[in-house]
Amino acid sequence: MDQELSARLGPDRLDTRWLGRALRLYDDVPSTSSVLAEWAASGAPHGATVVAARQSAGRGRQGRSWESPVGNLYVSWLVRPRRPVAEMAPLSLVVGLAVAAVLREATGSDDPGLKWPNDVWIGLRKVGGVLLESRIHPSPSIVVGLGLNLLTPPHGWERELRGRVIALDECAVAWTPAQALLRLLPRLEADHDRFENEGLSAFASSLREYSLLDGRRVHIERAGRHQEVEVIAIDASGGLRVRSDDGIERIVHAGEVHLGEIRA
Ligand code: BTN
Numbered sequence: 001m002d003q004e005l006s007a008r009l010g011p012d013r014l015d016t017r018w019l020g021r022a023l024r025l026y027d028d029v030p031s032t033s034s035v036l037a038e039w040a041a042s043g044a045p046h047g048a049t050v051v052a053a054r055q056s057a058g059r060g061r062q063g064r065s066w067e068s069p070v071g072n073l074y075v076s077w078l079v080r081p082r083r084p085v086a087e088m089a090p091l092s093l094v095v096g097l098a099v100a101a102v103l104r105e106a107t108g109s110d111d112p113g114l115k116w117p118n119d120v121w122i123g124l125r126k127v128g129g130v131l132l133e134s135r136i137h138p139s140p141s142i143v144v145g146l147g148l149n150l151l152t153p154p155h156g157w158e159r160e161l162r163g164r165v166i167a168l169d170e171c172a173v174a175w176t177p178a179q180a181l182l183r184l185l186p187r188l189e190a191d192h193d194r195f196e197n198e199g200l201s202a203f204a205s206s207l208r209e210y211s212l213l214d215g216r217r218v219h220i221e222r223a224g225r226h227q228e229v230e231v232i233a234i235d236a237s238g239g240l241r242v243r244s245d246d247g248i249e250r251i252v253h254a255g256e257v258h259l260g261e262i263r264a
Contacts, residue, residue: 005051008178018047019077019189020181026050030057032076033133033145039078040141046080047189051181058147061118061131062256071151072167073177077188079142082196085134088142090200090238091192092118092130095144097203098191099128100210102183107171113212116231116240116257120148121212124259125166146184150175200238207234213257218242222255231257 005025014020022045029035032050034057039048052074058066068074081088096114103112103120115121120128128148135141149167157165168175175183194202208214213231220227220242229242232249239251 004176005053005178008176009051009181013182015182015186016047016189018045019192020047020049020185021045022048024048024050026052028052028054028056031055031059031145032074033059033131033143036076036078036143037133037135040135040143041138044078046078048078049075049185050077051075051177053177059131059145060129060147066129066147068147069153071177073146073148073150073180075177075181076143076145079144079192081140081142085136085140085142088134089132091142091144091195092132093200093207093234093238094191094195094203095130095146095188096120096128097206097210098187099130099146099148099184101206102187103127103168103173106168106173106175106183109171111171114207114210114234115212116234117238117254122166122168122171124212125164127166127168148180148184150177150180201236204236213240213259216259218257218259220252220255220257222252 009023029052032052032055036050054070055068055074058068058074060066096118099120100112100114104110111122113121118130119126128146131145133143149165151169152167211234214233216231217228218231220229229244232241232243235241235251239253241249241251243249
């Protein structure tokens, strides 16, 4: 087991009530979310957490893979929701906000923010991503997966990622995965409880403050259709309110959003 993780993350070190109190640490797994899903099927409690030093088959949204070399944070935690699973989709925004808030504190800048629906960006580059996977049977559960870039690869980013991703070390924050978790988990727990008790409306002002897309032109891709629109704001339900060139406003609930012009 990864020495740094196990030395720093004992339950007595974590300032949380339920998140990460049941904790499994690994050197190498296919995906922390898959390992946690198996644990959930055999009774893992609310807040059970899986951390790995690296993943060999990390998953991103939309069926993409998530490159997972040693040095970054790969963590998944289990939510046994008190609300119907269908009402829990905005949890990805709440998680993104919590991560961005911790990164604002750490970097001392307002650059970290939320890119709807579940990316954390610094400036206009992605530093982290959130993946929610829910099940209804045999009992409702949600596996929340978070990947956070801490280290720039020694030989730089692959060509297709260059200019589009960033790691925290570029902002002069030198965190190990354990140091990142010790800061993130208490905030994630507090914001999760607030969301379950009060709903997304409790985060309305944070959403305005942290949303990096507001006022920008983006292109939206959904079911093979592309459209350029202007983003107005994240709305009370967690959807993205946009205005198309004919002036019509609507709320987008799913799909990919890219900055700038439609890509060929
Ligand atoms: C995305 O932006 O596409 C979401 C990326 C989520 C990656 C994390 S890393 C920990 C957890 N395990 C996985 O296989 N995926 C998530």
